Amino acid sequence: MKVILNSEQIERILEDQARRIISETPPKVEIAVIGIRSRGEILAQRLAEKLSKNRKKNVPCGALDITLYRDDLNSPRAGAGPQVRTTEIGFDVDGKLIILYDDVLYTGRSTRAALDALIDLGRPKAIKLAVLVERAGREFPIQADYVGHKADVKPGKSVQVNLVESDGKDQVIIE
Amino acid sequence: MSSELLIKNGRVIDPANGIDKVCDVLIVDEKVSQVGKVNKPVKNVINAKGKLVTPGLIDIHVHFREPGDEEEETIASGSAAAVAAGFTSVVCMPNTTPPIETETDVEYIHRKGRQARKTHVYTMGAITKKREGVELAEMGFMSQAGAVGFTDDGNGVQDPAVMLWALKYAAMFDVVIAQHCQDNSFVGSGVMNSGYYSTILGLPGMDKLAEEAMLWRDIQLVKKAKVRYHAQHISTAGSVELIRQAKKDSLPVTCEVTPHHLLLTEKCCEGYDTNYKVNPPLRTEKDIDALKQAIADGLVDALVTDHAPHLQSEKELEFLTAPFGMVSLECALGLYIKALIEPKVLDWPGLIRLMTERPAKVIGIDKGTLSKGKQGDVTIIDPDAEYVVDVNKFRSKSKNCPYNGWKLHGKVLKTIVGGEIRYET
């Protein structure tokens, strides 16, 4: 097990991403952050708070469950299927710049599912992808607009994100 | 100003309270106030010396033919006959035209009873609509209106499934389900007991099985439903044995017996006198002995007349076609004395118990005792007075009575209902 990001580093990444988003987005454009469950929505919440502070106006935040949009639901597999959880987006996505937040970008399939889910909810002005960690191994032509950390991960190893709100501490490990 | 009535020095027999002694009964404001030595000066005094003073007598099986057949009897005439015979409470059967099967029917009977101002008049409701034995009647509403039980009397409920529904449904209300036990498949067109006499008289017979098979069946159903069940007018030794076993098994089963089933046998039908045509029919000496033994053993819960008035024109038909039934309210006490007191089957407290405390319990009414605070219903009897039954003196509208001319003992001197003398000789 190797720790590649600690608590301060995660915090700095989020600060950095918030600053970049603000500087690249015209002030008139409404921003909202939607995190992909699970853990994406926690990071999204933190990012939204920073954006709100900066813009001095509430940037809304939501949580998206992509289980229903996965492409592996009907494939044969061992073990139980993924658990359906709730999508909680308490605002209208129409006309907004949606910052889609995921903890790790790997194959790109989750992002594809999230895009399909978002489109079924309305018509955003634009969608940008922000991730905490990116690793090589894309199976779809998908790239993030805001990457926190590029990780070098050997095949067979996985990236695990732990957050205070869900796991008790902030860290990213490879194991 | 209170109304007071004092009955002095009679032999007070109140089986419910274990009283059998010479003392006084004081009724104040319609209620029993004191039983014992009463010294206070009271304006209205009845001297009952040498007489019996009992709780008002109760007959839980009479037919007063109202509504529908008022020429035969009305509630007014029937209760007048009853009160003259010492009865203070009667229970009407619902086989009127139309039958008693809704709460308004029940209220009608109660109202007519109150208007007559003779005895308390109660009624049972039908178990099934039109007494056809197919669909349940509204037992809920009828209970709420004061029906004291349910029966299709005149008919037995033929379908065992319907009878089971009825017993199960009755579990919701605290009521008794009574049965005229008659399985029609055994009875056919019978008009008297099936036996030697029906053979030589050339009349179709009613097999005892008709009564016993249904009684047996009902007892099995009671084992499942555990609801109070009352076998009406049992007439055979076989029925007695079924009741004996049921009571041994602690089932909530009660039964009643009529005077004619204690005094008359099928032999009486020899003259084709239709006054002897009854349902259940007159049976044999053996059955009479078994019924008397049952009474002595405490198995029987009530003595009833099954007073069934019919017009002379109706009864003046061939035995085959005449309607069933006889009247006996106005000589009932004398008949019971003849059947039970004289042969020493029962003593006086035993007889009075079967005409007061126990029948009241069967139908669940708060009557039949002289307990303090209870309604002042009292009957005063001269146990030795002799008389001859004369149907022409009957207050009942109908005279279809086979006991005309019989010499009986035991006369009712006064009948008091709620502290009011409603009959006196």
Place this chain on the structure above:
Amino acid sequence: MAASGKDKKFEWNRKHLLGLRELSAEEITYILDTAQGFEQISTRSIKKAPPLRGKVVVNLFFEDSTRTRNSFTLAASRLSADVIDFTMKTSSVSKGETLLDTAKNLEAMGIDIVVIRHNAGGAPLFLSKNISACVVNAGDGYCEHPTQGLLDVYTIRKLKGSLKGLKVAIVGDIAHSRVARSNMWAMTKLGAEVTFVGPPTLIPAQVEQLPVKVSYSLDEVIEKVDVINMLRIQFERLGGNPFPSVREYSHYFGLTVDRMKKAKRDVLVMHPGPINRGVEMESEVADGANSVILQQVTNGLAVRMAVLFLVNQAAARVE
């Protein structure tokens, strides 16, 4: 997306939903939790999601029912499945084809899920043993109506938080009610206390062996309960014998405005529908503040979507 150790490792492995009696409390809770995730599909503007895309769901209804059938049809459609309606009147069953032949014929055309309603208890189980598709019971005889039981407990859980310790009265023709039985299994497994209320002639045999209380008096029970589930009385089926008349039934067991005065202020009034207004309950109660009948219908969709999703998932498992 990376795996995370905090996710619940529950295994849903049933490819059939035949009844609630054989389900564990955990399984029932899992279905309810899953249903929560489906609620928002019905409220947003695009009322579709893709999990059952390309799958075929057959409504095999041998008993008349527009309401349940429509609910299943809509649930399947919202998951992007193709739906075939097979109702008795329009089918070859009327020509004497057996249940088995009917199902095998459909299977030969390539179907994935059969939703079956049949008047014979056990028909869904029979079907599940003879075809390879998933089988969902939409009501079999007097036996079970599992999705109704599930949507009923879902509704209660949504409004009361939990069923533990809750007192529920189920009122009506219990003897002939599959809804009562499914309710009983689900509610007692989730910790509620269930009382069957009805005339003694409509209480099933040996009820003392079931995990419920019994009362013949609604008045006696109504002050104590948190939920009242009124069942539909079907006079056509009963033939005038378990009780004498509609009006006597309503008098003793109808949910009237007067009776409601004795109930708890926050009692839930439920009914599987369709309601006999004026018989099981007065209109003012059906439309009143305590009534959650319409919510039951809405929740029914989410629950049925969850059920179709889950059985389909289980079918995809490699054994």
